[in-house]
Amino acid sequence: MTVAPGTQIPPASFNYIPHSKDSESIQACGIPISLNxxxxxxxxxxxxxxxxxxxxxTCHANHLPPFVAKASEIHDKGADVIAFLSSNDPFVLSAWAKSAGVKDNSIIFISDGNAEWSKQLGLDVDLTSKGMGMRSSRYALIIDDLKLSYVAQEEPGKLQVSSADAILANL
Structure with a gap:
């Protein structure tokens, strides 16, 4: 069962590597910290x-770039935090952020290891047949004071309801 607007998000602790001047190089690993x-x-x-x-x-070429380009606009419409979530480890997510040119914490990249949080939301996907194991699906959430105000899961192969433009339209 997928969560619905009005639901409070389940507790979660995500690992991520915040941007810092000391770890701007793609070769610098950085130190993961926990986000409650x-x-x-x-x-x-x-x-x-x-x-x-x-x-x-799709994630690298089509999904992330518009968010990087429109991060300021999304923040200006009221988002305090923009978080990209994936089941990848925080080191991979940090390298992904760097490769996409994110040079500040306007977007944070959080690790949902084993898709545990996504599973609690009913938004995980089994990609074992493709060699990727259990993953978070492609989805978007807008959370207001820990309650979901927007929940949208993409149909396989689509990129519409979780796009930067869809988020801007729903803020």
Whole structure:
């Protein structure tokens, strides 16, 4: 069962590597830190964009670039946080952010290892047949003070309801 607007998000602790001047090089690994969603996102408007995998064709070429280009516009429309979520580890997500030219924390890249949080939301996908295991599906959330105000899961092969333009239209 997929969560619906009005539902409070389940507790979560995500690992991520925040941008820093010391780790701007693609060769620099950085140090993962933990983000407690209920503590960090309380009282905030948060956009979560979930993708099946960093560096995968649709995610890398079509999904992420418009968010990088429109991050300021999304923040100006009221988003306190933009978070890209994937089942990849935080080191891969940090490299993905760097490769996409994200040079600040306007977008954070959070790891949902084993798609545990996505599974609680009913938004995980089994990609075992493609050698990728359990993953988060492609979806978008807008969270207002820990409650979902927008929940949209993409149909396989589509990129519409979780696009930057869809988020801008729903903020």
């Amino acid at each position: 969603a209920h503590e960090e996102w309380k009282g905030k408007r948060v956009v979560v964009i979930s993708v099946p995998g960093a560096f995968t064709p």
